[in-house]
Amino acid sequence: PLVSMNEFLPKAKANKFAVGQFNMNNLEFAQAIMEAAIQEKSPFIYGVSEGAIKYMGLEFTVAIAKAAAEKSGLPIALHLDHGSSFEVAMQCIRAGFSSVMFDGSHYTLEENIRLTKEVVKAAHAMGVSVEGELGTIGGVEDDIAVDEAHAALAKPEEAIRFYEETGVDCLAIAVGTAHGMYKGEPKIHYDIIEEVAKAVPVPIVLHGGSGVPDDAIQQSIKAGVGKINVNTENQVACTDAIREVLNKDANVYDPRKYLTPARNAMIEVVRSKIKLFGSSNQA
Ligand code: G3H
Ligand code: ZN
Numbered sequence: 415p416l417v418s419m420n421e422f423l424p425k426a427k428a429n430k431f432a433v434g435q436f437n438m439n440n441l442e443f444a445q446a447i448m449e450a451a452i453q454e455k456s457p458f459i460y461g462v463s464e465g466a467i468k469y470m471g472l473e474f475t476v477a478i479a480k481a482a483a484e485k486s487g488l489p490i491a492l493h494l495d496h497g498s499s500f501e502v503a504m505q506c507i508r509a510g511f512s513s514v515m516f517d518g519s520h521y522t523l524e525e526n527i528r529l530t531k532e533v534v535k536a537a538h539a540m541g542v543s544v545e546g547e548l549g550t551i552g553g554v555e556d557d558i559a560v561d562e563a564h565a566a567l568a569k570p571e572e573a574i575r576f577y578e579e580t581g582v583d584c585l586a587i588a589v590g591t592a593h594g595m596y597k598g599e600p601k602i603h604y605d606i607i608e609e610v611a612k613a614v615p616v617p618i619v620l621h622g623g624s625g626v627p628d629d630a631i632q633q634s635i636k637a638g639v640g641k642i643n644v645n646t647e648n649q650v651a652c653t654d655a656i657r658e659v660l661n662k663d664a665n666v667y668d669p670r671k672y673l674t675p676a677r678n679a680m681i682e683v684v685r686s687k688i689k690l691f692g693s694s695n696q697a
Pocket of ligand 1: 593620643
């Protein structure tokens with residue numbers, strides 16, 4: 415069965431490894447992620463955005479994740495990614511999600527705390543884990559001026575207060591990564607991760623894990639990151655593989671002819687991330 419993130423996050427924090435959240439966009443993503451995790455004997459999190467739920471349908475999303483949990487025997491959490499409201503979170507939980515993120519980062523701190531608390535109260539009553547977010551995780555376009563980048567970073571004392579008042583199971587804080595691929599190298603603020611991670615018992619979540627150099631990932635884990643989200647790198651690997659097949663042969667019409675290499679490419683991406691995150695053999 416699908417499990418809450420509390421089945422593996424406390425161990426990740428204690429033993430200094432990170433569990434990957436790999437976003438599910440369709441069946442091939444789900445299969446590739448599961449296959450990589452089986453090969454590595456690793457727990458993992460299927461992240462599903464509201465857009466992806468709309469695309470796949472809520473029932474299919476849950477059915478696919480449940481099938482993966484049954485087939486693999488691995489601890490798998492099915493997690494709403496960047497949930498925008500209490501209602502969406504409850505819809506997902508009712509449908510069978512084992513974990514939800516409530517992203518109230520665009521609200522004031524007070525409002526974010528108030529709304530996140532409501533989600534935590536309802537979710538915990540059903541054994542479902544919750545991720546909260548603080549600070550604004552950067553956009554991917556162009557060079558953000560240092561001042562602006564700093565304005566978006568999470569403030570440690572606010573993050574600690576946010577944890578204490580909400581009781582979330584893990585905490586996403588803006589520390590310099592961005593969603594999507596990077597033009598240059600991200601400047602990760604390890605000091606912020608460390609300060610917050612020391613003060614709270616739950617792991618820090620690193621969003622925008624695609625394109626972050628391996629050594630930066632390792633340093634982030636050392637500082638207190640215990641969950642890392644990856645989506646774009648799988649999307650790129652998938653699409654590159656499909657493009658290669660179609661470019662080579664204009665007569666291909668069987669989707670399996672390009673989806674199989676796409677799935678294989680994603681297996682490789684996820685395996686390398688799992689190894690990098692140190693979660694191999696932690697299932
Ligand atoms: O919540 C999703 C992740 O933060 C994905 O970020 O697409 O940059 O890997 P990414
Ligand atoms: Zn994210």
